[in-house]
Amino acid sequence: MTASETGRTDVPLMRVLGVSTAAAVGGFLFGFDSSVVNGAVDAIQGEFGLSDLVTGVAVAIALVGCALGAWFAGGLADRWGRKKVMLLGSALFIASSIGAGLTQTVWDLMLWRLIGGLGIGIASVIAPAYIAEIAPARFRGALGSMQQLAITLGIFAALLSDAVLADSAGAAANTLWLDIEAWRWMFLVGVVPAVVYGVLSLTIPESPRYLVVRGRDGEASRILAHVTGEPDPDGRVAEIHRTVKLESAASIRDLAGPAFGLHPLVWVGIWLAVFQQFVGINAIFYYSTTLWQSVGFSESASFVTSVITAVINVVMTFVAIGFVDRVGRRLLLLFGSVGMFVGLVLASVAFTQVYDAVDDSGDTVSRLPTSWGVLALIGANLFVIAFAASWGPVMWVMLGEMFPNRYRAVALGLCTAVNWLSNFTISLLFPAAMGWVGPAFVYGFFALCAGISFFYVRAKVPETKGMELEEMG
Numbered sequence: 001m002t003a004s005e006t007g008r009t010d011v012p013l014m015r016v017l018g019v020s021t022a023a024a025v026g027g028f029l030f031g032f033d034s035s036v037v038n039g040a041v042d043a044i045q046g047e048f049g050l051s052d053l054v055t056g057v058a059v060a061i062a063l064v065g066c067a068l069g070a071w072f073a074g075g076l077a078d079r080w081g082r083k084k085v086m087l088l089g090s091a092l093f094i095a096s097s098i099g100a101g102l103t104q105t106v107w108d109l110m111l112w113r114l115i116g117g118l119g120i121g122i123a124s125v126i127a128p129a130y131i132a133e134i135a136p137a138r139f140r141g142a143l144g145s146m147q148q149l150a151i152t153l154g155i156f157a158a159l160l161s162d163a164v165l166a167d168s169a170g171a172a173a174n175t176l177w178l179d180i181e182a183w184r185w186m187f188l189v190g191v192v193p194a195v196v197y198g199v200l201s202l203t204i205p206e207s208p209r210y211l212v213v214r215g216r217d218g219e220a221s222r223i224l225a226h227v228t229g230e231p232d233p234d235g236r237v238a239e240i241h242r243t244v245k246l247e248s249a250a251s252i253r254d255l256a257g258p259a260f261g262l263h264p265l266v267w268v269g270i271w272l273a274v275f276q277q278f279v280g281i282n283a284i285f286y287y288s289t290t291l292w293q294s295v296g297f298s299e300s301a302s303f304v305t306s307v308i309t310a311v312i313n314v315v316m317t318f319v320a321i322g323f324v325d326r327v328g329r330r331l332l333l334l335f336g337s338v339g340m341f342v343g344l345v346l347a348s349v350a351f352t353q354v355y356d357a358v359d360d361s362g363d364t365v366s367r368l369p370t371s372w373g374v375l376a377l378i379g380a381n382l383f384v385i386a387f388a389a390s391w392g393p394v395m396w397v398m399l400g401e402m403f404p405n406r407y408r409a410v411a412l413g414l415c416t417a418v419n420w421l422s423n424f425t426i427s428l429l430f431p432a433a434m435g436w437v438g439p440a441f442v443y444g445f446f447a448l449c450a451g452i453s454f455f456y457v458r459a460k461v462p463e464t465k466g467m468e469l470e471e472m473g
Contacts, residue, residue: 019227022200023130024150026086026123029093029193031154033116034062034282036190038306039162040183043172048106052431061110063424065117066124067417073125074413082130082207085122090198092119097190125416128400129409133207134227147396149317152388154193156310162186163303209405212240243405266411268460269399273419275453276395279340280446281387282423283430284309284380305377309384316388329394330463336390337454343386344447346379351439402462
């Protein structure tokens with residue numbers, strides 16, 4: 001490779017890395033806003049006197065908004081452009097953070113979480129779609145993984161801020177600054193990253209594919225040359241024109257096919273979305289503090305454990321970024337399924353040893369013997385390691401790139417909505433299921449789903465490494 005070729009590759013890489021990072025801040029908000037409730041669950045339940053099932057609704061109702069936001073985001077992005085929809089997501093995040101932090105009843109808390117969910121759903125669709133459209137094929141896997149990296153950083157930031165605020169107040173239910181409880185501050189701090197997301201959305205270029213659809217070929221060509229380093233931008237614009245003609249009138253009808261009414265590739269995306277949630281990852285990130293307290297950990301130890309898990313999640317996502325364009329998407333998913341299965345089985349076995357004890361105040365509480373508690377922590381963190389290095393980022397990479405241009409936006413919206421509905425189902429039922437059948441059976445179900453995911457990927461999931469978007473389908 002000549003020096004000029006090296007320069008042409010490196011400079012655009014830094015530019016596309018910059019715009020991808022800005023877009024991925026939506027993923028940070030996605031992780032932050034969806035996980036910040038973790039440290040507030042017990043305080044909210046005590047504040048409003050909620051049952052386990054209603055607590056699950058208060059947590060999970062944001063995911064209904066996520067599904068709605070994901071469903072409508074693709075259509076809005078095609079009409080308004082990617083940047084304007086990102087700004088809408090930012091505004092929804094800001095409103096939700098303030099509203100949830102100042103809520104006076106569980107009903108308006110649910111409303112504000114629903115609004116925040118709309119913003120999360122928008123971000124979950126727009127960021128991977130935008131990055132897939134702006135990134136060169138040779139870097140698309142790694143850059144697409146930035147969405148999941150941003151999500152993990154958002155989760156870490158949420159759990160860390162929860163822990164710091166709870167520790168500063170002495171407990172999440174105690175008052176902190178301005179006579180406002182710590183759990184309310186957990187929501188209010190979300191205003192900061194939401195504003196940053198809005199500002200960054202104003203600085204990035206519009207998607208070349210959106211510009212081509214709108215007949216703005218000159219702008220699209222300049223962005224392809226300046227940002228992605230495309231050596232023949234006019235040729236690529238012409239290629240995009242050929243594919244977006246099929247995409248221009250895309251609707252849910254375009255997903256129709258012979259496999260139970262849908263195109264087989266759409267079913268692949270749907271099942272990837274389902275498995276990513278049914279292995280129970282968000283039971284860890286929405287309820288981990290409550291989970292560890294339920295088996296005998298103190299509130300402080302539970303917060304620390306949750307933060308450590310979030311750190312592991314971030315670190316292992318870097319591993320996925322390093323390997324996704326080398327070993328491919330499919331192999332990472334297969335390895336991830338095996339690792340998740342082993343970790344979840346270990347946790348499930350450990351939780352069979354939970355027993356009831358009487359504490360100093362005479363209340364009956366659950367306890368886990370120390371050695372079994374260690375095994376549960378090892379299993380849970382092995383699960384997070386395997387998920388973060390595979391299913392976490394790779395599913396979002398594949399959903400952003402696996403569908404043909406003619407129905408990519410619609411299919412991505414459908415699959416992301418399914419992902420959020422699956423997340424809603426698990427998050428809604430988790431607190432009640434823990435009471436009904438206990439953690440051993442709940443984690444055993446997650447392990448079963450991880451095992452099934454291995455065989456599904458091996459049988460049905462195609463490899464997309466190194467392919468241009470125009471080659472898909």
